[in-house]
Amino acid sequence: MTDNNIREFDDEIPEKKLKILEAAIKVFSEKGFEGSRTSEIAKEANVAEGTIFKYFKTKKDILLSLLLPLTLKFIKPFAMKSAEKILNKGKDEPVDEVLKNLLLDILHLVKKNMPLVKTVVIESLYHEELLVPIKEKLAPQVLELLDGYVNYHKEKGDFKDYDTRFITRTIMSMLLGYVVLSSAFPEFFSLDEEEKEIENIVNVLINGIKNGGV
Amino acid sequence: MTDNNIREFDDEIPEKKLKILEAAIKVFSEKGFEGSRTSEIAKEANVAEGTIFKYFKTKKDILLSLLLPLTLKFIKPFAMKSAEKILNKGKDEPVDEVLKNLLLDILHLVKKNMPLVKTVVIESLYHEELLVPIKEKLAPQVLELLDGYVNYHKEKGDFKDYDTRFITRTIMSMLLGYVVLSSAFPEFFSLDEEEKEIENIVNVLINGIKNGGV
Amino acid sequence: MTDNNIREFDDEIPEKKLKILEAAIKVFSEKGFEGSRTSEIAKEANVAEGTIFKYFKTKKDILLSLLLPLTLKFIKPFAMKSAEKILNKGKDEPVDEVLKNLLLDILHLVKKNMPLVKTVVIESLYHEELLVPIKEKLAPQVLELLDGYVNYHKEKGDFKDYDTRFITRTIMSMLLGYVVLSSAFPEFFSLDEEEKEIENIVNVLINGIKNGGV
Amino acid sequence: MTDNNIREFDDEIPEKKLKILEAAIKVFSEKGFEGSRTSEIAKEANVAEGTIFKYFKTKKDILLSLLLPLTLKFIKPFAMKSAEKILNKGKDEPVDEVLKNLLLDILHLVKKNMPLVKTVVIESLYHEELLVPIKEKLAPQVLELLDGYVNYHKEKGDFKDYDTRFITRTIMSMLLGYVVLSSAFPEFFSLDEEEKEIENIVNVLINGIKNGGV
DNA sequence: GATGAATGAGATTTCATTCAT
DNA sequence: GATGAATGAAATCTCATTCAT
Structure with a gap:
């Protein structure tokens, strides 16, 4: 994989x-x-x-040369596939389904390119030359995409009235946390139930863990 | 700090x-x-x-010697302060408040010891000798603690009927994601509103982002 | 040039x-x-x-292949042009004039081929393979030529009674010194007055710097 | 030696x-x-x-560190010994004797430090970083010294009316030429007659090679 | 115990030379 | 013949570790 x-x-x-x-x-x-x-x-x-x-x-x-493959690997498919297929096409599907598909897509992308992602993420913590282009080029593109998605649903009234950026951050946070945790402690997760795990995570993200929610 | x-x-x-x-x-x-x-x-x-x-x-x-300070820094206060103060003392407070305090405490601990945590977390990805004791000694203690907390609330009927471990994972995931994200992109967060941010995160964790939830 | x-x-x-x-x-x-x-x-x-x-x-x-061009560049014209034109043809001209023309000719040749000469001269100080053929083939030809010229004038009574070889050495020395000095510190010389400089050098060589000489 | x-x-x-x-x-x-x-x-x-x-x-x-020893080796003794002993003390001796002693002293210094001098001279032809400090610091000191000496004798009427700098150049040229030639072709010189050789060179420098000069 | 000069194995990088096309 | 990608031996330089003081 x-x-x-x-x-x-x-x-x-x-x-x-x-x-x-x-x-x-x-x-x-x-x-x-x-x-x-x-x-x-x-x-x-x-x-x-x-x-x-x-x-x-x-x-x-x-x-430093890893930035190019990383960008190509993520921006292109993420922008194209995810954006078009999930965001546009799916604007009538229930929000749970859309978000789940979005996260799953990103996750698959990350997992497929785990060594590349791991390297760039970690090394960018130590090398300014790597961090700067990420902050200035990669991150903005990702943010714009997610913000757009979030705004669309906020306007539709799907989301609570949090700051858009906060929701974006939270989505990224959860994703990142899941990736790091499951990569550091894979035996902590049941490998073949990623789909189910993501589904649950999305459910939590949308409905929370508190009983009595919807 | x-x-x-x-x-x-x-x-x-x-x-x-x-x-x-x-x-x-x-x-x-x-x-x-x-x-x-x-x-x-x-x-x-x-x-x-x-x-x-x-x-x-x-x-x-x-x-490798960093494991000792890390353990002392986390297990002791986490077990003592958090466990006693938050878990025991707070068993009557509303779950939102308890969870928020728990996360805030952990987070403060992490932020205060960021360089140590950053180093151990990252290097454990490359050095078995570091990862093994974490998996065998540190993680179990943390898990036991969190699991206990989650179970308590599950039994009280506060939480939805997810697998205990899944909830524990999700809590850790969110925490980890927040820590990594805010440490890599601090300017992405408003520095002085950490308390508010955590509060929001806990709210999402508990109630989700979907409108119409409680 | x-x-x-x-x-x-x-x-x-x-x-x-x-x-x-x-x-x-x-x-x-x-x-x-x-x-x-x-x-x-x-x-x-x-x-x-x-x-x-x-x-x-x-x-x-x-x-090592540079030896051939160097030889061709120097021996041929030096032997032909200089020898014939200056030495033979000029045996009646005053010694000052003949020596000046000789030195000027050599100097022009050296300057025109400065990179080649610089390289061979310097590298021969480090590479036996280069030095040996110079000592055994190039130098003897040059020496023979100069010695002949010096002897001719000594016999004519033009020169003081120094050892022939000493005069040859002194002429070469001066030439070499001028070339090295003017090439290392060109700004130390007035570029466009080479002719005049040489004339002065030849005058010193012939008459010395002491006042009261001829 | x-x-x-x-x-x-x-x-x-x-x-x-x-x-x-x-x-x-x-x-x-x-x-x-x-x-x-x-x-x-x-x-x-x-x-x-x-x-x-x-x-x-x-x-x-x-x-680059060789510049310091070179300077110490030359400037100090040259300025002290040569300047004082030869120039000042000897202002009454005949010019031949003074010049001979001066050249001999310099020559001894050069010969004693031949490897150092050879290296710095040659490498300064290829490394700007070496040439610049020589041009800006070492050379001016040497020139000032020699110019002073030449001027003194010019004013005394000992020398012909050449430009001071020209005489300085010519002295240095001869010295340099002798050093290079005798170092490249030592067998061309009789090793143990350096004193005599220098004496002859100085004689040429002062009186020229032409018969009938003084 | 504490020091820091010295070490040398090993890392990155260079570059003359080869060879398949 | 001409090419230039590929090589790998060897060069410069680094750095954890030792040890005499």
Whole structure:
């Protein structure tokens, strides 16, 4: 499932460079950026160590290069598939169903690209060069999308009168929490019931845990 | 607020060792474990580099030593203060209030020890030696506590009929998500309204975002 | 003026090889042999890096190959032009004039081929393979020529009774000193008065700086 | 004779750093800066390779650090000994004698520090960072000294009416030429007659080679 | 105990050279 | 012949760890 393939955009990116990127994502996600050795990346990519530096000026450069695949992996499908399919098409479906599908879609995307996401998220906590473009380019796009969704339902009267941004934050928070928790303690979750788990989470998000709610 | 002091247990731990631990927490949290230099820790601790190795066999040993302060910092107050004060004392207060106080307490604890928590959480993703004791010792204690709390309210009929563990997971998830998100994107939150934010989060957790819920 | 062209002997030498040699002379003279990269030579020569190794077995081989152009550049014209034109033709002119013309000719030759000369001179200080042929082939030819010239004038009674070799050495010394100094500190000299400078140098060489001499 | 010792200024410079500098001078002078390996310098200095980088940030830093010993080696003794002893004390001796002593002194200094001088002179042709401080600090001091000497004798009527700077240049040129030539082709000179050679050179400089001069 | 100079194994990076196309 | 992607040996530099003081 975590096939980790960045190959969707083979466009003009050379085969070897792709193999190096894939290898780097694997190794980084297992050892962390600083804990990774270019020698191991090279071996993993079936490439001579020197070849890495034909495609990337420095080791750090490999890390920064992960932003492109991340963006492509998320923005494009998220904007297209999720936005169109779920938001537009589904504007008549019940809000529970729409939200569940949205979260499930995001989640599948995250899980499929877990090593990439894990690496970028964690390393952005230590490397300004990585955090800045995320804050300035990636985050705004995601926020805009979610805010739009939230606003639509708020206007329809589906949601309580919280601040839009607060709802967006809460949705992201829950998602993030679930991802981190289930990735750190997978045995804490029943692996094959993700669908059911998400369904429950969405239910909580929508109706709360308190008895006597709807 | 994040004074990061481990000194509460000065018991027999030598002053220099404490200074080294504090320095390590600071440096690790800023650079990550692998990205940190023992030289920098030494400078930060106002100690000669060699002194570090009088108290810790290896650099990794410093990391593993963080488990003790983490446990002391969390289990003790969490078990004592939270458990007693909030759970026992509050068994008559409305559930919203109790949950809010519980979360707020945990959150304050986390925020106060953010560098320590950040380091242990992240590094446990890369170091088995760190993850194992967390899974085997820390997590069970936290779970037991939360499960007890959840069960109490479930039995009182306060909560919907979800699986206990699911509720526990969801509470932790939300907490974790909030912590990670607000720590990675602090400007995304209004710094001085943490209390209000938590209150809202608890409200969502309890009543959901859907209009027409209670 | 420093056109650096080795093309005079295009005889059978392929165009690409010439371009590589020219490029090497340029790059070597700017960065030194060890400080030069074959990649830069290739770029400068508008040639693929691999092409270099079609014409030269190794990088060092390029350096050694500079001896041929150097010899051609110097021995041929020096022996022909200088020897014939200046020495033979001028045996009746006053010694000052003859010496001045000789030095000027050599100097022009050196300046015109400065990058080549600089490279060979300096690198011969580090590479036996380069020094040996110079000592065994180039130097003797130059010495023989100069010695002949000096002897001619000594016999004519033009020169004081110094050892022939000493006079030769002194002439070369002055020339070399002037070349090195004016190339390291060009702003120390007035660029456009080279002719006048040489004239003065020759005057000193012939008459000394002491007042009361001729 | 080329003892190459920089130890005169042991002042506060650590023993190991001195050994590294001495080793670097030796290796640089034999292989050139770019052709030298830090591993060889370390071995020559009887020091671990890592130790080099405790005292010098980079390999290039070692090269630049040679300016200090060079300055100390030359400016101090040159200014003190030469200036005082030769210039002041000798203002009544015949000009030949004074100039000869001056050149001999400089020459001895150069020969004694040949590896250092060779390295700095040659590498300054390739590294701006080395050339600039020489041009701006070292050269002016030397020039001022020589100019002073020349002016003194010009005013006394000892020298012909050449431009002061020209005479300075010519003296330096001859010296430099002699040093380079005798160092590149030592067998071209009779090693043990340096004193005599210099005497002759000074005679030429003063009286020229032309017969009938004084 | 505390220090910090010294170490050297190992990391990243460079670059001459090869070779399939 | 010409190319330039790929190589990998070797270079520079880093840094946890040791140890004499």
